[in-house]
Amino acid sequence: MQLVDVQVTLHWLELGRGTSDSVVGAAVVQCLRKVFEEAQSAVLEPMMSLQVVVPESHSARVTADLARRRADVQQIHTRQDNKVIECIAPLSELLGYSSALHSLSSGLASFSMELRAHRRMSPHDEHKALKHVTGF
Template identity: 75%
Template sequence: MTGDLVTSTQAAANRAKSRLVSSLREPAFAERVTPPSARPRLAALGEPAAEDTADVLLGIALDELRREDPSLRVIADDDAGSSCCRIVREYKIDVELGPLQIAYREALVGSGKHTLAVDRKIGGARQQVKVTMSAKNMRGVAADKSAESAANLSHLHPRNLAAIRQGVHTALLHGPKLGCPMVDVQVCLHWFEVGRGTSDSVVSATVVQCLRKVFEEAEAMLLEPVMLLQVVCPESHSARVLADLTRRRADILAINIRARNKVIDSITPLSELLGYSSTLRSLSSGLASFTMEFHSNRQMSPHDEEKAVKSVTGF
C-alpha cells in the first residue's frame, strides 16, 4: 500500500527473506499469505520449496509496483529463465534501465502531393514504377475518382494493390518529425504505372519513398499521450497536490469530496508523470493514492513540442 516501508537496508531484506522462508514451511501460513496472483506461478513449479515460494512472493511486489506506477517497465529475460527483474542484488538477474520513452504520434498539418518514377535494373531485370500520391489530415485510404485517374486505376491488379497498401502501411509507421507512427492520415492514389516483371517489393518501396516526400511537403506535428488521472488525497494536502498538478500541465476536470478525502480528476500528459508516485508520497506524507489510464493523443504547443524533440534527439 502507498506509504508502507518495504525495507531500509540490504541486511534488513535478507533477514526478512529468511524469516519468510522459515514461516512458509508451515502450510497454514503459506496458504494465508499467498495472493491469488502468485498461485499460477507456484502451480507451474509443482511442489516448490520454501525458498522458491519466497522468491515468487517477493517477485509479485514488482507487479504491484507496475500497477501503481506505469512508468516502471519490467522485461523478462527468457535466456536467464527469469520471470521478474532484480528486486535485491542476491537474485543476480541482469536488468537494463533507460529513460522513459514516450509513445508520441505524428499527424499532418496540411496536405501534400508528389509524383515519383523509378526505372532501374536490379539483378538484370528492369524495374519500372510511377506513382502519384497525396495525403492530408483525415483517416483512411482513397483513390482519385477524377475521369483521368479513374481510367488509369481501373486496371489496377489486386497484386499491385496489395503492394501499394503494404507501402502505405510502412510509410505511416515513421513520421517526418521524429519517426513516430502517424495517425489520422488519409492517403490518396492518383496515378499508377508499372512495368512488366517489376517486383512487389519495388512497388512498395516506391510508394514509401513517394509518401515520405508527401509528408515532408505537408509538414507534421507531434501528438503526445495524455492520461486520465485520478488522485485521492486528504483535504489537508490537497492544495499542494493541486499546485503540483498545475506544474505538470494538468487540466483539472473535477474535484469531489469522498469521506475525508478530496478526489481530483484531471487529464495530464504522460511525459509529466515520470516518477509521480514518489512525488505524490512526498507531497501527502504517504497518504494519497492515484490511478490513471490512457485518454487520448493531444496536439502539443510549439514550446512543448520543441522540448519533446530535444528530449528525444538531444538537440
C-alpha cells in the same frame, strides 16, 4: 493522417573517403526534419485520465503540483475526509508521479490513471521534446 512508429530505411548511400558517422547522422536528421515540416506533421503526446485521492489537508499541495505538470483539472469533489481530484495530464509529466505524490501527501494519497487520448503538443513543448530526443 497519423504517423505512428515511423521507420525509415536507407537502401543506398555513397560516401566519400573519411566521411564520419556523425556527419551522416546529422544529414539524415536534417532530411527527415525537412520531410516532416513540409508534410506539416505534428507531435502527439499521450494524455492520461488521472484520479487522485488525497486528504483535504494535503490537497492544495497536490493540486499545485498537478498544475506544474500541465494537468487540466476537470473536477474536485469530496469523498469522506478526502478530496478526489480528476484531471487529464500528459503521460510525460507523470513519470515519477508515484514518488512525488507520496512525498507531497506524507504517503496518504493514492492515484489511478488510464490512457484517454493523444493530443497535439504545443509548439513550445514539441520543440523541447524534439531537442531532448535529437540533442538539437
